[in-house]
Amino acid sequence: MVSTPLQSTDAPRYSRDLVVVGVQLGVMAFVREEDSIMSLKAFHVVFVLVSMVLSLGFGAWAIHEFRAAGDVSALVCGIGSFAGFVMLMIYGRWFLRKLKGVSYL
Numbered sequence: 001m002v003s004t005p006l007q008s009t010d011a012p013r014y015s016r017d018l019v020v021v022g023v024q025l026g027v028m029a030f031v032r033e034e035d036s037i038m039s040l041k042a043f044h045v046v047f048v049l050v051s052m053v054l055s056l057g058f059g060a061w062a063i064h065e066f067r068a069a070g071d072v073s074a075l076v077c078g079i080g081s082f083a084g085f086v087m088l089m090i091y092g093r094w095f096l097r098k099l100k101g102v103s104y105l
Contacts, residue, residue, distance in 0.1 A: 042104045048092045055085040 038046075062078030065071060 039104055041099055041102050044095065045092070045104075048088055048095070052085055052088045052092070055081050055088060059085065
């Protein structure tokens with residue numbers, strides 16, 4: 001059974017200004033009532049940055065595996081991962097320019 005997040009008006013107070021925003025799998029999430037949850041733009045920027053870091057890490061690991069074992073598929077994965085990093089970088093710049101006027105909040 002998965003519970004749905006509570007609305008801030010229905011949420012019980014646990015501290016002076018903290019409100020429960022969701023309970024799933026036994027974990028309670030708290031936010032300050034006046035704070036807003038991360039915007040879609042901010043989440044998107046963080047997600048793209050994390051994807052870029054993971055792409056670089058996987059590419060480096062794959063190239064290392066190619067050098068160690070000589071497996072051609074590792075080389076292909078490494079090159080593909082670095083190409084993905086470049087595409088994510090281009091996409092990230094395009095996204096930031098497109099939403100330049102939109103707030104991160």
